[in-house]
Every structure is written in structure tokens, then in C-alpha cells.
Amino acid sequence: MTSYARLRAAFERLLEWIVIALMTVLFLEVTVGVVFRAAGASLVWYDEVASILLAWLTYYASALAALKRAHIGFPGLVRGLEPRFRVPMVLFAEALVIAFFVLLAWVGYTVLEVLATDHLVSLPTVPVALTQSVIPIGATLYVIAELLNLPQVLAEARGRPVVVHESALAEKLH
Amino acid sequence: MAILLLFVCILALVLINVPIAVALGVVAVVAMVAAQGLDSLPNVAIVMYNGATNFPLLAIPLFILAGAIMNASGISRRLIALASALLGFIRGGLAMVSVGTSLFFAEISGSAVADVAALGSVLIPSMKKRGYPGTFAAAVMSSSATLAVIIPPSIPMILYAVMADTSVVQLFVAGIVPGILGGLGLMAMAYWFAVRYNYPVEEAFAWTNVRRTFREAAWALLLPLIILGGIFGGVVTATEGAALAVVAALFIGLGVYRELDMRILREALVEGGVQTAVVMLLVAASALLGVHLTETQVPQRLAGAIIDFTSNKWAVLAILNVLFLLLGLILHSAAAIILTVPIVMPLVKQVGIDPVHFGLIVTINLGIGQQTPPVASVLATACAIAREDMWEVTKKNVYFIGVLVAVLLLVTYVPVTGMGLVNLFYR
Numbered sequence: 183m184t185s186y187a188r189l190r191a192a193f194e195r196l197l198e199w200i201v202i203a204l205m206t207v208l209f210l211e212v213t214v215g216v217v218f219r220a221a222g223a224s225l226v227w228y229d230e231v232a233s234i235l236l237a238w239l240t241y242y243a244s245a246l247a248a249l250k251r252a253h254i255g256f257p258g259l260v261r262g263l264e265p266r267f268r269v270p271m272v273l274f275a276e277a278l279v280i281a282f283f284v285l286l287a288w289v290g291y292t293v294l295e296v297l298a299t300d301h302l303v304s305l306p307t308v309p310v311a312l313t314q315s316v317i318p319i320g321a322t323l324y325v326i327a328e329l330l331n332l333p334q335v336l337a338e339a340r341g342r343p344v345v346v347h348e349s350a351l352a353e354k355l356h
Numbered sequence: 357m358a359i360l361l362l363f364v365c366i367l368a369l370v371l372i373n374v375p376i377a378v379a380l381g382v383v384a385v386v387a388m389v390a391a392q393g394l395d396s397l398p399n400v401a402i403v404m405y406n407g408a409t410n411f412p413l414l415a416i417p418l419f420i421l422a423g424a425i426m427n428a429s430g431i432s433r434r435l436i437a438l439a440s441a442l443l444g445f446i447r448g449g450l451a452m453v454s455v456g457t458s459l460f461f462a463e464i465s466g467s468a469v470a471d472v473a474a475l476g477s478v479l480i481p482s483m484k485k486r487g488y489p490g491t492f493a494a495a496v497m498s499s500s501a502t503l504a505v506i507i508p509p510s511i512p513m514i515l516y517a518v519m520a521d522t523s524v525v526q527l528f529v530a531g532i533v534p535g536i537l538g539g540l541g542l543m544a545m546a547y548w549f550a551v552r553y554n555y556p557v558e559e560a561f562a563w564t565n566v567r568r569t570f571r572e573a574a575w576a577l578l579l580p581l582i583i584l585g586g587i588f589g590g591v592v593t594a595t596e597g598a599a600l601a602v603v604a605a606l607f608i609g610l611g612v613y614r615e616l617d618m619r620i621l622r623e624a625l626v627e628g629g630v631q632t633a634v635v636m637l638l639v640a641a642s643a644l645l646g647v648h649l650t651e652t653q654v655p656q657r658l659a660g661a662i663i664d665f666t667s668n669k670w671a672v673l674a675i676l677n678v679l680f681l682l683l684g685l686i687l688h689s690a691a692a693i694i695l696t697v698p699i700v701m702p703l704v705k706q707v708g709i710d711p712v713h714f715g716l717i718v719t720i721n722l723g724i725g726q727q728t729p730p731v732a733s734v735l736a737t738a739c740a741i742a743r744e745d746m747w748e749v750t751k752k753n754v755y756f757i758g759v760l761v762a763v764l765l766l767v768t769y770v771p772v773t774g775m776g777l778v779n780l781f782y783r
Binding site for chain 2: 198201202204205206208209212213215216229232233234236237239240241242243244246247250252253254255256257258259260271272274275278279282283285286289290292293296314316317318
């Protein structure tokens with residue numbers, strides 16, 4: 183296994199464990215919330231924490247989805263082109279995706295300073311900056327995932343036979 | 357003109373394979389900066405965060421997780437055995453079993469691709485072995501899997517309810533009758549094929565067989581009663597019902613059938629998380645575009661333009677049906693709902709269409725979209741399992757699509773088909 187493949191596999195494992203942890207906590211939190219509500223002792227932080235967990239799942243799992251190339255797109259047209267047209271288009275698309283998430287990471291980071299004194303409504307000890315940190319961190323992880331995929335994406339665009347990791351996970355939503 | 361430019365830019369980016377969520381985000385950021393300057397950039401982070409904190413959408417990861425656990429627990433195998441005992445004696449028995457099992461499975465799963473992958477991997481090879489053409493096997497499996505999004509629980513319905521700000525429970529109830537009608541229609545079409553091409557009968561009907569398979573599938577059959585009964589009865593919300601589904605799936609997988617191992621559970625958690633993120637990133641990016649659309653009053657202007665042309669509710673429904681059928685050709689259902697529903701809702705409300713009725717119409721439309729190439733996720737999965745060409749399968753599938761279109765027209769122009777139960781229990 184090359185060092186690139188090792189790095190990619192380690193990054194994928196890291197993201198998978200984060201996603202597993204978030205999914206588990208999300209499920210437990212909602213279940214505990216239902217039990218407490220049924221017992222007539224609703225948890226005041228239930229809705230707010232569950233929504234935050236969903237946002238965290240969105241951005242950490244988005245990076246994993248990017249690594250698995252599972253985000254919904256329309257590859258049909260580009261794949262049908264000659265490699266000399268396909269390569270610049272693929273490069274442009276990748277540059278645009280990376281630029282968007284670099285921008286998101288940067289503005290996400292600057293917002294944390296603005297929110298430094300804010301705290302959650304239902305849990306006043308938890309700073310809003312902590313919950314919002316998912317934007318710069320998630321966006322950075324997304325950029326890393328895109329960069330790790332780049333050699334394979336370019337090799338495919340040039341028409342070389344490569345092992346495709348493309349996932350059909352996104353399709354299962356339908 | 358600026359609005360047209362906005363949509364042309366999104367389309368251009370999507371065509372060069374920029375993920376749809378990123379295409380929405382890029383165009384929205386450019387539009388925001390052009391309109392309000394660089395000072396608006398911090399809003400991008402705040403809107404993208406808030407867009408992903410939509411509480412009712414929590415039901416999506418939980419239903420996906422429940423479906424994945426149930427599928428890994430041997431539930432599909434037991435449902436196929438029961439359907440085979442009930443329907444296998446009819447000519448074209450395996451085709452009947454495909455539709456029948458899809459009808460059962462739809463009540464515990466909200467995703468058509470998950471259904472076709474779970475059931476098709478067993479039933480398509482079985483049909484081919486018994487002499488059915490692969491193209492027919494793929495077509496009947498693919499079209500019947502669409503029932504998963506019409507019959508509750510349904511992930512596209514949850515998404516629509518959030519985007520249209522309407523009741524997901526009422527939408528779930530509205531899907532019951534059209535889903536059953538669709539199932540019966542697909543069975544009738546499969547029978548017509550079976551008689552015409554002399555497809556085989558599977559097994560003689562025997563009560564002992566029915567009793568045995570029913571006993572084995574009893575826990576699987578209990579699941580929809582617990583989950584949907586809880587939601588429809590108002591005991592739990594859709595989100596809580598989804599958590600209940602996970603608890604029930606874990607109980608059955610680990611405690612009753614004992615076929616669920618930790619490796620499968622780990623894979624189910626990862627898969628559920630990734631599938632959720634794919635939809636949620638779209639939702640968050642659409643919130644960004646939504647800010648711009650709201651400021652520029654695009655949905656209201658669109659509604660005004662169409663009402664100038666016609667304010668007849670049925671004519672507007674015809675226009676929207678055609679729009680969603682066309683969108684179904686080129687867009688995945690989640691993307692189509694997120695992109696279009698917020699834009700057409702002011703029009704829908706202005707001409708007096710019930711948002712729940714419209715949600716059912718959108719869901720069936722996009723269910724049909726999953727069957728129509730080039731972008732047809734369910735059909736593509738069935739074709740991959742059957743190892744058949746998508747266009748060859750479509751030649752057979754067009755008959756089954758016809759059945760689904762008939763259900764769509766019935767639901768559209770005879771609203772009581774879907775809304776009867778809603779009106780009876782909720783209004």
C-alpha cells in the first residue's frame with residue numbers, strides 16, 4: 183500500500199468513526215427525549231441539541247460523502263466528452279468545489295469570533311462558537327477529501343483505467 | 357433577467373458535474389456578493405449552519421438507519437417467503453411476489469433504491485432462473501420499488517413536508533391508498549405479461565405454508581403497526597417514530613432473528629450518515645439560495661406570471677405535473693424537491709391547491725422520475741442487478757410506468773383518492 187493510499191484510508195476511517203459516533207449519539211438523544219417526554223418530564227435541551235447534532239452530522243458526513251464521491255451530481259455529460267475537453271472541465275469543477283469550501287471555512291472561522299460571547303438558550307454553559315465550529319472544521323475536512331480524491335479524478339478524466347471508488351450511496355435516498 | 361441568469365449558471369455548473377449542493381452554494385454566494393457586497397459573506401456561514409439545523413429532518417437519518425438495520429436482519433428474506441406463499445400460485449407468481457413484497461417492504465422503508473437493492477438482489481436472479489426475461493424481471497422489480505416512496509414512511513415526503521412547511525403525518529396518510537392502488541395496478545400488469553408470455557406458476561396455495569411463513573415474518577409485519585400506528589395515532593412525531601423504528605429494528609435484528617452483527621451495524625451507521633449528509637448539504641445550500649430568492653421575490657413573481665396565464669387550479673396542476681415529470685428525467689428526487697418546492701409553493705397556495713395533496717402529487721411524480729432515464733436511480737440499480745441494458749428494460753418498464761402515471765392522474769384529478777383518509781382523520 184502506498185503512503186497516499188494509507189493516508190486516504192486513515193482519513194476515511196477517521197471520518198467514519200466520527201459519523202458513527204454522531205449517528206449513535208443522535209439516535210440515543212432522540213430516544214431518551216421520547217422516553218422523558220412520555221414520562222412527563224420533557225428535556226428542555228432536547229430540540230436544540232438534536233438540531234445541533236444534525237448540523238454536525240451534515241458537515242462531518244459531507245466530508246466523508248465527498249471522499250466516497252457520493253454527493254448528487256450529473257456526471258453523464260462530462261464522462262461522454264473526449265479527454266482533451268474532459269480534463270479542463272473536471273479541473274474547473276474541482277477548483278470551484280475547493281474554492282467554495284475554502285471560502286466557507288474562512289467565513290465560518292471569522293464568524294466564530296463574532297459569536298464568542300453567545301451561549302445556547304437551553305444550555306447556557308455551552309458557547310455557540312463551539313456548535314458553529316462545525317462549519318470551518320467541516321469545510322476544511324471537505325477540502326482535504328477533495329484533494330485526496332484529485333489524483334484519481336484526474337486519472338479518470340484522462341481516460342486511464344483506474345479503480346473507481348464512486349459510491350452509489352446517494353442514490354439510496356430515492 | 358437576473359433570475360434567468362441565476363438558473364442558467366446553476367444548470368451550467370451541474371452539467372459540468374459540480375455537485376448540485378455546491379452549484380447552489382456558489383451561485384448564491386456570487387448573487388449575494390453582487391447584490392450586497394463583500395460584507396454579506398459572514399452570512400454564508402450562518403445560513404449554511406442554520407439551514408442544517410432543521411429539527412423535522414432528523415427523521416431522515418433515523419429512518420435510513422432503521423431501514424439498513426432491518427435489511428441486514430433477514431427481514432427481506434422472510435417477507436419474500438410470505439409473499440411467495442400468498443401469491444406464488446398465480447401465473448407469473450414470482451413477478452407477483454416482487455410487487456407483493458415491495459408492498460410489505462414499503463411500510464418499513466422510505467427509500468425505493470434501498471428496496472430494489474434489498475429485494476431485487478434475491479428476486480431478479482430467481483426470476484431469471486425460472487425463465488423470465490431479465491428485462492422484464494428488472495422492470496417489474498424497479499417499478500414496484502417505487503411504492504416505497506408513496507407508501508409511508510417516505511423520505512421524499514419528509515423532505516417535501518419540511519420544504520413546504522406542511523404536515524408530514526398527513527402526507528404519510530395521504531400516500532396509503534394511492535400506494536395500495538399502485539401495487540394492485542402493477543400486479544395486474546405483471547399478470548397480463550405472465551398470461552401473454554406464459555410465465556410459470558411457483559407453488560400450489562397451501563394454508564400450512566402461509567401459516568409457517570406468516571409466523572416467521574410476524575415480527576417484520578409488526579414493525580409498521582408499531583411505527584406507523586404510533587405516528588398516525590399521535591403518540592409520537594415522525595422524528596420520534598423514526599427513533600422508535602431504530603429501536604424496533606435493533607430489537608428484532610439482535611434479539612429475535614439474531615442475524616445482525618456489529619460489522620453490519622457499523623456499515624449501517626456510516627451509510628445512514630452519508631446518505632443524510634448528501635440531502636442535508638443540499639438543504640443547507642438551498643437555504644443560502646433561498647435568502648436571495650426571498651429578497652428578490654422570485655417565487656411570488658413566478659406565481660404572478662403563471663396566474664396571468666391561468667388561475668384554474670386543474671390547469672396549474674397539469675402544468676406542475678408536466679414540470680415535475682420533466683424534472684424527474686434529469687434530477688434525483690431530493691434535489692428536485694429542494695430546488696423547486698419552495699419556488700412553486702406560493703403559486704400552489706394562491707390557486708387553492710392543498711399542500712398535502714400537492715405533496716402527494718410531487719412524490720408520485722418523482723417516483724416515476726426514478727424510472728425514467730437518463731437519471732433513474734431505481735431503474736439503474738435494478739438494471740445493474742439484472743445485468744441488462746437500461747433502454748432495453750425501459751421498453752418493458754414503460755407499461756409499468758403507465759400504471760404509475762394512471763395513479764398519478766387519479767390522485768391529481770380525483771383528490772379524494774389520496775386525501776380521503778386525511779379528511780376523515782385529520783380535518
